[in-house]
Amino acid sequence: xxxxxxxxxxxxxxxxxxxxxxxxxxxxxxxxxxxxxxxxxxxxxxxxxxxxxxxxxxxxxxxxxxxxxxxxxxxxxxxxxxxxxxxxxxxxxx
Numbered sequence: 696x697x698x699x700x701x702x703x704x705x706x707x708x709x710x711x712x713x714x715x716x717x718x719x720x721x722x723x724x725x726x727x728x729x730x731x732x733x734x735x736x737x738x739x740x741x742x743x744x745x746x747x748x749x750x751x752x753x754x755x756x757x758x759x760x761x762x763x764x765x766x767x768x769x770x771x772x773x774x775x776x777x778x779x780x781x782x783x784x785x786x787x788x789x
Contacts, residue, residue, distance in 0.1 A: 712737075715782045718771060723779065730787040736779050738768050747772050749780055 715723045721740045729735075734749040743759030745768055752772055757765045772779065 713782070713786055715779055716775060719767070721768065721771065723771070723775070725783060725786070727786070734780055734783045736772060736783075738772075740764070749776060749783075752776065 712724050712726055715725070715736065717723070721738050723736050723738050725735070725737055735755065736747050736749065738745040738747065741759070743757070743764070745757035745760060745765070746755040747753070747768070748755055749772075752769070754765065754769065757768070760768065
């Protein structure tokens with residue numbers, strides 16, 4: 696029943712951790728239960744995860760990312776900030 700576990704994982708990610716976009720192996724997403732916080736985005740790649748506030752764009756944390764990756768993440772967040780904010784507002788009906 697490995698496929699059932701895989702399916703449950705995919706459903707959980709889709710419902711509770713919507714992906715805004717994926718690029719260069721990074722997944723940019725948010726948790727559906729965080730609508731009481733200011734707009735932000737989570738980023739994961741492998742076992743590493745970061746949280747970035749959107750206004751202003753600031754790193755809250757970045758566990759497991761190298762300095763070069765952290766810089767790349769910030770660049771990507773800035774480039775895609777309109778898309779991130781729009782997705783947040785649509786998802787949380789703001």
